Amino acid sequence: MKLSKDYILGIAESKAIFTFSGNGTKKIPAFYFVMEAKDKEMVKEVKLYLGLKNKIYVHDPYKKDGAKRKSSAKIAVRDFNQIKNIIIPFFYNQLKGSKGKEFISWLNKIGKDPAVPKLYKLFYRLHRTGYWKK
16 A cells, blocks of 8 residues: 555544653653554554654553553654654644644744753754744
């Protein structure tokens, strides 16, 4: 199956997460792409299309709260270079609605949260100068 950019953007509207990993004293910007485990092959195709080097993780559902969930397949990207050179340029000004707002809010939090390491603040500075609008 060959995916297109528009197809990936459409899936990302509901399956992508722009967040942080780590504890309260150190937060690393992170991108997660999560689908049901039965769609692991689709996650693999997204990984290949984007040129990510990350492993695909398959997790059993959390069941301790009694909710019925399914197993998931996930790509977790926290690597500085992959976020700067792949994730941000691919999604910049491409997402609509609440996911687009989440993406911009994530970039702004990177710049303003003191728990984010200084190196990662570059993402915010590049965003503010319009670097990815080109």
